[in-house]
Amino acid sequence: MSTNYGYLYNIAGWGDPYFAVNSSGNVSVKIHGVETNPTQEIDLLAAVKKAITTKNLQFPLILRFPDVLKHRLDALNVAFANAIKYTGYTSHYQGVFPVKVNQNKHVVDDLVKFGKHYSFGLEAGSKPELLLAMHSLINGSPKAYLVCNGYKDMDYVSLALVARSINFNTIIVLELEDEVDTVVRASQALGVRPVLGIRARLLTTNPGHFGSTSGKHGKFGLLEAQIYAVAEKLKELNMLDCLKLLHFHIGSQIPTTSIISSAVREATGYYCNLVNIGAPMGTLDIGGGLGIDYDGTRSGSSDMSVAYGFEEYASAVVQAARLVSDQNGVAHPVLCSESGRALVSHHSILIYDALSAVEEPSDSVTSAELISRLDELVGNPTTLHANLKSAIQSQDGSNNTSLTHADQLKKHGVEIFKLSRRLAKQLEAAEETTYAYHMNLSVFSLTPDFWGIKQLFPILPIHQLNEKPTQKGRLIDLTCDSDGKVDQFIGGAQTLPLHALEQSGSSGYYIGTFLAGAYQESLGSRHNLFGGPNLVRVESTYSLGGTFRVVVVGAGPNAADQLKVMHHDPVEMLHAIAERAKEAGHWTPTALQLLKRVFYTMPYLFGEA
Ligand SMILES: *Cc1c(COP(=O)(O)O)cnc(C)c1O
Numbered sequence: 001m002s003t004n005y006g007y008l009y010n011i012a013g014w015g016d017p018y019f020a021v022n023s024s025g026n027v028s029v030k031i032h033g034v035e036t037n038p039t040q041e042i043d044l045l046a047a048v049k050k051a052i053t054t055k056n057l058q059f060p061l062i063l064r065f066p067d068v069l070k071h072r073l074d075a076l077n078v079a080f081a082n083a084i085k086y087t088g089y090t091s092h093y094q095g096v097f098p099v100k101v102n103q104n105k106h107v108v109d110d111l112v113k114f115g116k117h118y119s120f121g122l123e124a125g126s127k128p129e130l131l132l133a134m135h136s137l138i139n140g141s142p143k144a145y146l147v148c149n150g151y152k153d154m155d156y157v158s159l160a161l162v163a164r165s166i167n168f169n170t171i172i173v174l175e176l177e178d179e180v181d182t183v184v185r186a187s188q189a190l191g192v193r194p195v196l197g198i199r200a201r202l203l204t205t206n207p208g209h210f211g212s213t214s215g216k217h218g219k220f221g222l223l224e225a226q227i228y229a230v231a232e233k234l235k236e237l238n239m240l241d242c243l244k245l246l247h248f249h250i251g252s253q254i255p256t257t258s259i260i261s262s263a264v265r266e267a268t269g270y271y272c273n274l275v276n277i278g279a280p281m282g283t284l285d286i287g288g289g290l291g292i293d294y295d296g297t298r299s300g301s302s303d304m305s306v307a308y309g310f311e312e313y314a315s316a317v318v319q320a321a322r323l324v325s326d327q328n329g330v331a332h333p334v335l336c337s338e339s340g341r342a343l344v345s346h347h348s349i350l351i352y353d354a355l356s357a358v359e360e361p362s363d364s365v366t367s368a369e370l371i372s373r374l375d376e377l378v379g380n381p382t383t384l385h386a387n388l389k390s391a392i393q394s395q396d397g398s399n400n401t402s403l404t405h406a407d408q409l410k411k412h413g414v415e416i417f418k419l420s421r422r423l424a425k426q427l428e429a430a431e432e433t434t435y436a437y438h439m440n441l442s443v444f445s446l447t448p449d450f451w452g453i454k455q456l457f458p459i460l461p462i463h464q465l466n467e468k469p470t471q472k473g474r475l476i477d478l479t480c481d482s483d484g485k486v487d488q489f490i491g492g493a494q495t496l497p498l499h500a501l502e503q504s505g506s507s508g509y510y511i512g513t514f515l516a517g518a519y520q521e522s523l524g525s526r527h528n529l530f531g532g533p534n535l536v537r538v539e540s541t542y543s544l545g546g547t548f549r550v551v552v553v554g555a556g557p558n559a560a561d562q563l564k565v566m567h568h569d570p571v572e573m574l575h576a577i578a579e580r581a582k583e584a585g586h587w588t589p590t591a592l593q594l595l596k597r598v599f600y601t602m603p604y605l606f607g608e609a
Contacts, residue, residue, distance in 0.1 A: 003466060003468070004021045004025070004465060004466060005021075005465045005466070005467070005468060005469060005497075006020070006021035006027075006460075006465050008460075008469065008497045009458060009459075009460040009490075009496075009497075010295070010296045010297075010458070010490065010491065011027070011296075011458070011460065012296070013293070013295065013296020013297060013298075014293055014294060014295060014296030014458050014490070014514070014515065015296070015458070015514070016296075017030060017033040017034045017036075018030050018031075018033060018068055018071075018346050019514065021465045021466075022041065022043060023466075024043065024045075024463075024466070025463060025464055025465040025466030025467065026043050026044060026045040026046070026462060026463045026465065027043075027044040027045070027460070027462045027463070027465070027512065028041045028042065028043055028044065029041065029042045029044055029047075029065055029068065029538075031065055031067035031068055031071065031540055032067060032071050033068075033071045033075065035071075039542060039547075040540060040542050042065070042538060042540065042547065042548050044063070044349070044351075044462045044463075044512065045462055045463040045510065047063060047536075047538045047548060047550060048061065048063070048351055048462065048510055050548075050550050051063070051534075051536045051550045051552075054550070055536070055550060055552050057534045057536065057552065057555075058440075058534060058556075058601070058602050058604055059351065059352050059353045059440040059441075059510075059533075059534075059604060060350060060351060060352040060440055060441055060446060060533040060534070060556075060604060061350070061351045061352075061533055061534050061535075061536055062348055062349070062350050062351075062516075062521070062533045062534070062535050062536065063348070063349050063351060063536050063537075063538050064106070064107070064347055064348045064517070064535065064536070064537050064538065064553070065347045065348075065349075065537075065538050066106075066110050066347065066537060066539060067539075067540050068346050068347040069107070069110055069111065069114065069343070069344065069346075069347040069517075070110070070114040072342070072343050072344070072346060072347065073111060073114050073115055073118075073120065073343060074114075075310050076095065076290075076310055076314075076337075076339060076342065076343065077093065077095070077115075077118045077120075078310075079309075079310035079311045079313070079314040079315075080092075080093035080095075080314040080317075080318070080335065081093065082311070082314070083311070083314040083315040083317070083318040083319075084318055086315075087315070087318050087319055087322055088322075089318050089321070089322050089332050090331070090332045091331070091332040091333060091334050091335065092334055092335070093314075093334070093335045093336070093337075094118065094119050094120070094121070094143075094144075094145065094283075094334055094335070094336055095115075095118070095120055095121070095336055095337045095338070095339060096120070096121040096122050096123045096144075096145050096146075096147050096285075096336060096337075096338050097111045097115075097120070097121075097122055097123065097338070097339075097340060097343060097344075098122075098123040098125070098288055098338045098339075098340040099122055099123065099124055099125075099129045099132060099133055100125050100126075100129065100340070101288075101340030101341060101343075101344055101518050101519055102340070102344045102348075102517060102518060102519075102521055103129065103132065103521075104521060104535075104553075105132070105136075106537065106553055107344060107517075108122065108132065108133070108136045109136050109139070111343070112136045112137060112139055112140040112144070113139060113140075115140070115141075115144075116139075116140055116141050116144075117141070118141075119140075119141040119143040119144045119145075120140070120141070120144060121137065121140065121141075121144035121145035121146055121147065121169065122136065122137060122140075122144070122145075122146055122147070123145075123146075123147040123148075123149060123338045124146070124147070124148055124149070124150070125149045125150035126150050126156070127155060127156050127159060129150075130146075130148060130156065130159055130160060130163070131159070133146055134146065134163050134168060137168055142167060142169065143169055144169060145169050145171060145283075145336060146160075146163060146168045146169060146170045146171070147171050147173060147197070147245075147247070147285065147336070147338065148160045148170060148171065148172045148173060149173050149175065149199065149247070149249075150175070151175070151176075152172070152175075152179055152182060152183075153182070154182055154185065154186055157172060157179075157182050157183050157186040157194075158186045158189070158190060160172050160194070161186055161187060161190050161192040161194060162190065162192070164192055164194065164195065165190070165192045169195075170194075170195065171195045171196065171197045171244065171245050171283075172194050172195070172196055172197065173196070173197035173198065173199050173245065173247050173285075174196060174197065174198050174199065174222070174230060175199045175220050175221055175222070176222075177222065177226060177229065177230055177233075180230060180233055180234065180237075183196065184237060184239070193239075193242060194239075194242050195242055195244050195245075196234070196239075196242045196243050196244065196245070197243070197244065197245030197246065197247050197283075197285065198222060198227050198230055198231075198243065198245075198246055198247065198274075199220060199221040199222065199247045199248065199249070200221055200222060200223075200224070200227055200246060200247065200248045200267055200270055201220065201221030201222055201223050201248075202221075202248050202250055202263055202266050202267060203266060204250060204259065204262045204263040204266050205250065206250040206251040206252075206253075206254050206255075206259060206263075206289065207255070207259075208251070208253055208254070208255055208302075208303045210251045210252035210253045210289075210303065220249070221247075221248065221249075224270060227246075227270055227274070228273065228274075228277065231243060231274055231277050231279055232277075234279075235277070235278065240277070240278055240279050241279075241280055243274065243279040243280065243281065244279075244280055244281055244282045244283060245281070245282065245283040245284070245285055245336075246267060246270060246271045246274060246281065246283075246284055246285065246333075247285035247286075247287060248263065248267045248285075248286065248287050249287025249288055249289065249338065250263050250287065250289060251288075251289060252288055252289055252291070252340075252341055253289065253291040253292070253303055253306065253341065254289035254290070254291055254306070255291065255300040255301070255302075255303075255305070255306055255307065256300045256306070256307050256308065257307070257308045257312050257313060257315075257316035258316075260286075260289070260313060260316045260317060260320075261316045261317075261319070261320045262320075263286070264284075264286060264316070264317050264320035264321055264324075265320045265323065265324050267284060267286070268284060268320065268321050268323075268324035268325055268333075269324055269328075271284050271325075271330070271333060272324065272325060272328035272330040273328075275328075275330045275331075276328070276330075281333065282333060282334060283333055283334045283335075283336055284321060284333040284334070284335055284336065285336040285337070285338065286317060286335065286336070286337050286338075287337070287338050288337070288338045288339055288340050288341065289339075290310075290313050290337065290339040290341070290342040291305075291306030291308075291341065291342065292306065292341055292342060292345050292515060292518075293305050293306050294455075294456060294457060294458065294490060294515055295456070295458075295490040295491060296458075296490075303455070304455075304456055304490065310342070317335060317337070318335065321333065321335060340518055340519075341518040341519070343518075344517040344518045345515040345516070345517045345518045346514075346515060346517065347517050348516055348517030348521070349512050349513070349514055349516065350446055350447065350512065350513040350516045350520075350533065351462065351510055351511070351512050352439045352440045352441040352446075352510070352511055352513075353439070353440050353508050353509060353510050353511075354437050354438065354439055354440075354501060354508075354509040354510075354511065355438045355439065355440060355605060356437075356438045356501070357435045357436065357437045357438070357471070357473060357498070357500070357501050358435060358436050358438075359433055359434075359435055359436075360433070360434045360435060360436050360474070432472055433471075433472075434471075434472045434473065434474065434495050435471050435472065435473040435474075435498070436473065436474055436476045437473040437474065437475050437476065437498060437511075438476050438477075438478070439475050439476065439477055439478075439511065440478065440604045440605055441475070441477045441478065441604075442477050442478060442479050442484065442531075442604075443475075443477045443479070443481075443483070443484050443485065443486060444477075444479065444481065444483070444484065445531060445532060446513075446520065446532070446533060447486075447513055447516060447520050448519075448520060449519055449520060450486065451483060454488060456488060456489065456490050457490075457513045457514060457515055457516055458490055458513070458514040458515055459475070459486065459489060459490075459496060459511060459512070459513050459514070460496070460511065460512060460514075461498060461499060461509065461510065461511050461512075462510050462511065462512045463504075463510060464499050464503065464504060464509075467499060467503060469497035469498050469499045470499065470500055470503075471497070471498050471499070471500055472495035472496070472497060472498070473495055473496055473498040474486065474487040474494070474495055474496070475487075475496070475511070478604065478605065498511075531556055531557040531561070531562050531602070531603065532556045532557060533556050534552065534554070534555055534556045534602070535552070535553040535554040535555075535556075536550050536551065536552055536553060537550070537551045537553050538550055539551060555602070556602045556604075557602070558599070558600050558601055558602055558603075559598060559599050559600070559601065559602070559603045560599045560600055562603060563599075570599050573599075574595055574596070574599060577595060578592065578595070
């Protein structure tokens with residue numbers, strides 16, 4: 001077997017059990033995780049080629065693997081079922097998907113379909129999300145939760161009540177004390193009794209970048225005293241029987257299970273107190289935060305890594321909930337999680353092609369320059385020596401001269417130390433040539449979290465991984481932004497090992513950003529009018545005797561679509577430009593065809609494939 005260079009990108013760390021390098025040197029997708037047999041593996045390069053040749057699609061592409069999505073959902077449910085079985089927990093797990101994490105119709109509909117036998121539900125945080133969740137759950141289990149979070153006005157609350165009246169298992173989660181009044185008014189106006197939850201603002205905090213919504217000063221939810229005040233208010237209104245759920249969300253990408261444990265213990269304490277006040281309760285909703293190991297280190301020491309998998313997470317949650325409910329003599333609640341990132345990240349891969357690679361001008365200094373800088377700083381060695389000698393000689397006398405000398409020498413030493421470190425770094429950098437790979441990509445539109453919060457994703461070529469990548473490259477996108485580049489990679493490197501484009505010949509060089517299924521697609525905006533990618537589903541067909549088929553889910557916006565968003569009128573524009581060309585005596589059928597093509601295809605560049 002040939003060498004496999006997947007290790008350069010730690011694919012075994014973050015990719016397992018879904019991604020590996022196959023014997024052709026291509027990334028292969030194991031659509032059922034560890035249960036995938038070799039005939040079920042999908043060669044990613046083959047899928048990309050099929051999409052661009054048979055469907056005539058342009059880059060960038062997002063390939064979605066619904067089988068992987070299903071596997072994630074199954075794995076999460078199995079993890080909770082096992083933890084419940086082995087700890088003697090007497091209730092069950094019933095999760096929801098927070099639609100803000102990926103609002104795309106196919107993703108939400110797939111999760112509802114795959115999750116029907118788990119009574120898997122949805123979480124909405126706004127009116128449009130509630131609409132799409134209701135629509136999707138028409139095909140779900142009638143028991144599935146429809147959790148309504150976020151700031152609520154009369155219309156939001158009324159819509160949630162209408163949803164309840166037509167037999168969606170809707171729960172309105174109160175995030176502010178005032179929302180009780182809105183709920184009471186809407187409920188009276190519609191004659192529908194709500195099912196309510198309360199969002200707790202825990203003292204347990206999530207230390208990472210994504211944890212800013214938790215803690216005493218967090219933005220959302222009610223502190224302990226406010227929780228009981230709301231319960232009292234509901235009691236006075238004769239509505240305490242409506243209170244059935246306690247929710248918290250301490251932010252995304254929780255790094256360790258000890259933080260999860262402590263959050264669940266704290267929340268279960270409040271839950272039990274609500275039971276003791278007389279609320280029926282029944283469900284503890286632990287929010288999101290189930291993390292992804294983007295760098296594959298399992299270290300939990302940065303936002304890029306978590307130190308646990310589904311099993312450890314589920315077991316921490318179940319044990320903590322059991323411990324505190326037992327201590328309080330309260331029946332074990334149904335456990336609900338709103339896991340978003342962990343469910344959808346893996347199933348979606350962003351693919352783009354390299355247009356060119358050019359050597360980057362080196363900004364490091366020449367060795368002659370380095371030496372002259374060093375000379376400058378160290379000064380004349382004879383003077384340095386004399387200074388040192390006189391400082392030592394006068395050290396027992398506490399005279400000022402020696403102190404001043406010593407002080408100067410110290411400063412000198414520190415400067416030399418700093419310079420030598422800088423020099424070492426520069427020497428290192430000077431040794432390697434780096435390349436700017438120009439990619440059919442808009443970083444801002446396609447991986448906005450990298451652009452905005454420097455979230456790193458695993459990035460690697462999806463083929464040629466049996467050949468040694470000989471160059472170090474940064475990825476430069478098509479936009480004119482100085483930020484339109486990827487120059488930070490998992491593991492701390494500022495370049496990525498890449499193949500020289502000549503190595504791949506005329507067949508194209510394709511790079512994938514992995515684990516990109518969460519948050520990126522809905523955050524992406526229309527920067528520089530480049531817009532979104534083409535969306536493709538890769539569906540396995542081995543049960544029909546095939547391998548896979550590609551289905552185009554949505555074409556990325558064309559230039560005309562993009563211009564319309566900014567209130568330009570493409571029809572009028574084309575007409576006016578044509579008039580101008582006629583006046584100039586240069587109006588030809590070829591020009592018309594060209595204009596039409598540019599208006600009505602995606603703004604990305606056509607690759608050679
Ligand atoms: C964003 C969000 C989630 C999803 O969090 P993940 O870390 O992606 O699982 C869940 N619940 C609420 C209330 C959220 O705001």
